[in-house]
Amino acid sequence: MVLTVVLDAGPLIAACKFETQGRLVVDHLLLSGCRIVIAPSVEEEVAVLGAGYPDGVVAGERIAQGDIQVMPVANRRWARHLAAYALGDGEKDSIELCGQVEGVQALVTDDYLAFVAAIRLDLEAWMLPDLVVKLAKRGSLTIRVAAAILETVRPRYRAGVIEYSLVQLVEGKHGESSGTG
Amino acid sequence: MVKVVVPVKEEILRAAERRKAVGMDEGIAQFLAELIDLGFEYRLQQLYQRFEDGKISLEYFANELGLGVRDLYAALERRGLATSNIGARPSETDNGQQITPI
Numbered sequence: 001m002v003l004t005v006v007l008d009a010g011p012l013i014a015a016c017k018f019e020t021q022g023r024l025v026v027d028h029l030l031l032s033g034c035r036i037v038i039a040p041s042v043e044e045e046v047a048v049l050g051a052g053y054p055d056g057v058v059a060g061e062r063i064a065q066g067d068i069q070v071m072p073v074a075n076r077r078w079a080r081h082l083a084a085y086a087l088g089d090g091e092k093d094s095i096e097l098c099g100q101v102e103g104v105q106a107l108v109t110d111d112y113l114a115f116v117a118a119i120r121l122d123l124e125a126w127m128l129p130d131l132v133v134k135l136a137k138r139g140s141l142t143i144r145v146a147a148a149i150l151e152t153v154r155p156r157y158r159a160g161v162i163e164y165s166l167v168q169l170v171e172g173k174h175g176e177s178s179g180t181g
Numbered sequence: 182m183v184k185v186v187v188p189v190k191e192e193i194l195r196a197a198e199r200r201k202a203v204g205m206d207e208g209i210a211q212f213l214a215e216l217i218d219l220g221f222e223y224r225l226q227q228l229y230q231r232f233e234d235g236k237i238s239l240e241y242f243a244n245e246l247g248l249g250v251r252d253l254y255a256a257l258e259r260r261g262l263a264t265s266n267i268g269a270r271p272s273e274t275d276n277g278q279q280i281t282p283i
Contacts, residue, residue, distance in 0.1 A: 009250045010239055010264060045240070050251030086231075088240020090250065110265035112235035127267060156258075158268030 003134065004035040004103045008094040009045045010110045011128040012038060016046070016055035016062070020152040021145060026062060028149060029131065032140040036068045037101055039093035043070045074100055078121055085117050098123045106131075110157070128153065129165040136169055143169055189213070221246075225256065232266050239264065 007015070015026035029036065038046075047063055050056030062068040073096045082092050091114040098107045098118065106124035108131050109115050118125040126134070129150055136146035146169055154162045189197075193216065197209050228245055231237045237245070243253040257264050 008240075010254070013251060013254055014264075045250040049249035053251055053255070056251060086237040086241040088238055088244055088250070090240050091238050110267060111238045111240075112266045113238045113241075115267060116235070127265070156264045158263050158265065158270060161265070161268040 001138075002033050002035045002103075003105055003138070003140075004037060004101070005106050005108045005126070005131060006037050006039075006094050006097045006101065006104055007042070008038075008107070008109045008111065008114060009042050009090050011108045011131075012036075012042060012046050012059060012068075013050070013055055014110070014128055014153055014156055016058040017053075018149075018152045020148045024058060025149055025153065026058065026068075028141065028145060029135065030062070030067050032135045033138075034131070034135060034140075036062075037071050037097060037104065038063075038068060039090060039097050040070055040072055041088075041093045042090040045090050071097060071101055073097060081121060082117060085113055087113055087117065091117075095121065095123065127157075127161065129157070129161060133165050133168045187217070229257070229262060233270060235266055239266075 012026075015029060016024060018025045020028070023031075026036070043059075043063060047056050047060035051060060059068065063070055073093045076096055077099055078096060079092075082095065087095075091109065091111060094107055094109065095114065095118050098104050099121075106126045107114070107118045108126050108128055109118070110127050115125045115127070132141065132146050132149050135141040136143055141149075147166065150162050150165050150169070193213075197212065200206075200209050200212060225246060228237065228242050232239065232242045239253065240250050243250045246253060248256065254264050
C-alpha cells in the first residue's frame with residue numbers, strides 16, 4: 001500500500017543528500033512504497049535554485065522521472081490562517097497541498113513553525129525520522145536500514161529526535177519483514 | 182568576487198577615508214569586505230536565534246537573509262548548526278554537547 005506524503009524543502013534536501021548502505025535516503029523512501037508530493041515552490045527552492053548542489057540535481061532527476069510528483073496548489077484554503085506565521089511560500093504551499101491532494105497521510109517537515117501550523121489545522125505532521133519509522137513499522141523498510149538512515153541523518157537534528165525514533169523502531173521490531181535493504 | 186555598489190553610513194565612509202589618508206588605500210576594500218562579512222554573520226546569528234526559538238521557519242529565515250533555502254542549509258551546515266529546530270537545543274542537553282559558535 002502506498003504511503004502518500006507532502007515534503008517541504010528541509011526533509012527533501014536531507015533525503016536527497018544523505019546516503020546509507022549505498023543508496024540515497026530518497027530512494028529508500030521511494031522503493032518502500034512512499035509517494036512523495038511537493039509544491040512547485042519547493043521544487044523551485046530545492047531543484048532549481050539548489051541545482052548547484054548534488055542533492056538539488058538528485059531532486060531534479062527524481063522529479064523529471066516522475067518519482068517525485070510536483071503538484072500545483074489549486075486553492076488557498078488556509079491563506080488567512082497562515083498569513084501571520086513567519087513561514088515561507090514553500091511551507092505554506094506544502095500545508096495547503098495536504099488539504100487538497102487525494103490520500104495524503106501527512107506533511108513531512110522538520111520545521112517547528114510549519115509543524116505547529118499543520119497540527120493546528122488538524123493535519124497530520126511528521127518529521128523525516130517519523131516517516132522512516134512509519135515505513136519500518138509497515139514492513140516496507142527493514143529495521144536495520146531504518147536505523148541506519150536515522151543515524152545518517154542525525155547531524156541535522158537536535159538532541160532527542162533521533163533517540164526517540166530509535167526507541168520507536170525497537171518497539172516496532174515485531175513487525176519487521178523483508179522490506180527494502 | 183562580485184563587485185556591487187553599496188550605500189554606507191557616513192562614519193564608515195570616514196573610517197575608509199582616514200585609512201586612505203594614512204596611505205592604507207589597499208586595505209580599504211578589505212576593511213569594507215570584513216564589515217560586510219561581520220554584518221552578514223551578525224544577521225545570520227540574529228535570525229538563527231529566532232529560528233531556534235521557533236518564531237520563524239527555515240524558508241522565512243532564508244528570505245530574510247536574502248538566500249535560497251538550499252544556500253541557507255549549506256551555510257548552517259558549514260557552521261555546525263542544526264537545520265531542524267524541533268527537539269532540545271544543544272545547550273539544554275545533559276551531555277554538554279556544544280554547537281560551533283557563529
